[in-house]
Amino acid sequence: MIAESMYQELILEHYKHPQGRGLRDPYDAEVHHVNPTCGDEITMRVKVGDGGKVEDVSYDGQGCSISQAAASVLYELTTGSTVEETLAVVEEFTRLMQSRGQIEADEDVLGDAVAFAGVAKFPARVKCALLAWMAYKDAVVRSTE
Amino acid sequence: MNTGFDVERVRKDFPVLSRELPGGRPLVYLDSGNSAQKPTQVIDVMREHLAVHYANVGRAMHVLGSESTEAYEAARDKIAAFVGAPSRDEIVFTKNASEALNLVAYAFGNPMNTDPRFRIEPGDEIVISEMEHHSNIVPWQLLAQRTGVTLRWFSVTDEGRLDLSNLDELVTERTKIVSIAHQSNVLGTVNPVAQVLARARQVGALTMLDGSQSVPHRPVDVAALGVDFLAFTGHKAVGPSGIGVLWARGELLDAMPPFLGGGEMIEAVWMDRSTYAPAPHKFEAGTPPIVEAVGLGAAVDYLSGIGMEAIAEHERELTGYALEALGEIPGLRVIGPQTLEERGGTVSFTLEGIHPHDVGQILDDNFGVAVRVGHHCARPLHLRFGIPATTRASFYLYNTPAEIDALVRGLHHVQKVFA
Numbered sequence: 001m002i003a004e005s006m007y008q009e010l011i012l013e014h015y016k017h018p019q020g021r022g023l024r025d026p027y028d029a030e031v032h033h034v035n036p037t038c039g040d041e042i043t044m045r046v047k048v049g050d051g052g053k054v055e056d057v058s059y060d061g062q063g064c065s066i067s068q069a070a071a072s073v074l075y076e077l078t079t080g081s082t083v084e085e086t087l088a089v090v091e092e093f094t095r096l097m098q099s100r101g102q103i104e105a106d107e108d109v110l111g112d113a114v115a116f117a118g119v120a121k122f123p124a125r126v127k128c129a130l131l132a133w134m135a136y137k138d139a140v141v142r143s144t145e
Numbered sequence: 146m147n148t149g150f151d152v153e154r155v156r157k158d159f160p161v162l163s164r165e166l167p168g169g170r171p172l173v174y175l176d177s178g179n180s181a182q183k184p185t186q187v188i189d190v191m192r193e194h195l196a197v198h199y200a201n202v203g204r205a206m207h208v209l210g211s212e213s214t215e216a217y218e219a220a221r222d223k224i225a226a227f228v229g230a231p232s233r234d235e236i237v238f239t240k241n242a243s244e245a246l247n248l249v250a251y252a253f254g255n256p257m258n259t260d261p262r263f264r265i266e267p268g269d270e271i272v273i274s275e276m277e278h279h280s281n282i283v284p285w286q287l288l289a290q291r292t293g294v295t296l297r298w299f300s301v302t303d304e305g306r307l308d309l310s311n312l313d314e315l316v317t318e319r320t321k322i323v324s325i326a327h328q329s330n331v332l333g334t335v336n337p338v339a340q341v342l343a344r345a346r347q348v349g350a351l352t353m354l355d356g357s358q359s360v361p362h363r364p365v366d367v368a369a370l371g372v373d374f375l376a377f378t379g380h381k382a383v384g385p386s387g388i389g390v391l392w393a394r395g396e397l398l399d400a401m402p403p404f405l406g407g408g409e410m411i412e413a414v415w416m417d418r419s420t421y422a423p424a425p426h427k428f429e430a431g432t433p434p435i436v437e438a439v440g441l442g443a444a445v446d447y448l449s450g451i452g453m454e455a456i457a458e459h460e461r462e463l464t465g466y467a468l469e470a471l472g473e474i475p476g477l478r479v480i481g482p483q484t485l486e487e488r489g490g491t492v493s494f495t496l497e498g499i500h501p502h503d504v505g506q507i508l509d510d511n512f513g514v515a516v517r518v519g520h521h522c523a524r525p526l527h528l529r530f531g532i533p534a535t536t537r538a539s540f541y542l543y544n545t546p547a548e549i550d551a552l553v554r555g556l557h558h559v560q561k562v563f564a
């Protein structure tokens with residue numbers, strides 16, 4: 001019964017009812033990321049407004065519950081914040097995912113994304129959780145170029 | 146049919162089957178299509194060889210050298226007999242099936258090879274199929290990139306069979322070789338070799354079978370099949386990893402150029418040129434996987450001792466049981482033939498609304514059921530069915546109906562988690 005701790009209620013909830021899903025206009029940058037080992041993929045668009053405010057993050061893709069829920073949580077955490085704030089969240093989330101379960105998640109920074117802490121113990125699934133977040137980072141960098 | 150096959154006795158030969166997984170779960174290993182578990186008979190022979198017979202082969206003038214060489218070459222004899230090869234010299238040891246397939250692809254359009262059957266001219270074609278493992282796709286793509294030969298392929302029907310409706314348009318005078326799986330590693334489909342071979346013969350094309358999923362599971366006799374090449378891999382046939390086999394008709398091996406250069410594949414070497422040893426040694430450059438070859442010899446001894454007919458029959462019963470049990474799960478779609486006709490013990494499926502990764506993870510963590518999830522190195526086939534991935538259960542001689550029950554229980558639980 002190890003994995004069930006990975007499938008937190010919040011993750012399943014986001015998987016079944018994804019927030020912000022679907023590609024929307026306008027956008028500044030669009031990226032497409034794939035996870036070649038499992039075929040998960042995501043297309044993500046980012047719209048950054050005045051003062052570096054993230055106005056919209058829209059996405060479409062396919063994959064397992066972890067990768068899809070991660071995109072949904074990311075949408076909720078990023079829209080409305082500044083690029084700078086969101087990159088701090090990306091950094092903390094990445095740190096958590098790469099910790100092999102050895103560090104305590106910072107809930108103040110991560111919000112709902114702490115639900116993914118259990119995933120860090122499954123090296124094969126870390127890439128699923130990070131897919132959307134890496135795509136976001138890439139899109140933000142491109143949108144400010 | 147009473148074959149005297151006793152699965153409980155077979156299971157005792159495989160030490161791993163009695164181990165416990167963390168948390169006290171029993172192991173339910175349904176991933177033999179990926180790699181098979183090893184019986185004590187193989188492990189012991191390999192340990193014994195490493196412990197008291199080990200030396201390099203073919204070159205050492207001492208007792209150990211000759212014992213090691215003898216064991217290595219005896220493995221070649223066993224494998225030749227196992228697949229019905231007319232001559233032991235037609236068995237080339239490779240690292241795996243992938244290397245065997247690459248070796249054959251490399252012989253085409255190679256300036257060193259003057260045999261017209263291997264010469265590539267503009268407009269020539271290679272024919273594979275949509276159900277191939279990447280190992281029987283990419284080497285031919287590489288050949289096409291090197292030589293300009295055109296790659297064509299059979300499509301796959303909705304039922305998961307090779308679509309032969311355009312056989313005569315696909316395999317033509319332009320075709321140099323047809324290379325297809327004997328048995329699909331995803332669909333379980335056993336392909337109609339005779340029909341494809343007859344057409345290939347008619348147009349003067351060579352025929353290669355990827356036997357990675359057939360040789361471990363059913364009697365395979367290359368002479369009876371009548372094909373030109375057969376590749377398979379040791380680790381799926383209760384043998385070790387690191388050893389594979391290419392069988393080819395002797396006169397073809399004679400015509401083919403060396404693949405890798407090095408020690409033991411030569412006859413004489415000057416600074417500017419070399420002459421080569423006759424096959425099979427021409428294709429076995431460098432120190433081979435000695436203990437692995439010996440282990441594969443023990444593996445085919447083990448399989449023959451049980452009987453390939455009996456193994457095939459056992460898997461057939463398991464597959465029938467599995468198809469029926471899985472068919473009762475709502476939202477489960479089997480990708481591949483739903484009947485036992487020309488079909489092996491590999492069952493791939495999707496569960497509506499649930500990604501295979503999630504299926505595999507929960508099966509493993511809650512029930513100790515090991516399956517494979519993903520595209521199983523057959524991405525084009527999954528694209529054909531419009532799905533990114535499947536969950537695959539694959540059976541072998543040591544599996545039981547109770548293990549299929551465990552799989553079904555696990556799948557019901559997966560559906561509960563995601564309901």
Ligand SMILES: Cc1ncc(COP(=O)(O)O)c(C=O)c1O
Nearest residue numbers: 241242243278280330355357378
């Ligand atoms: C049909 C088929 N062909 C080729 C291979 C490649 O085998 P190997 O990885 O041992 O080269 C496999 C297994 O992975 C297979 O199932």
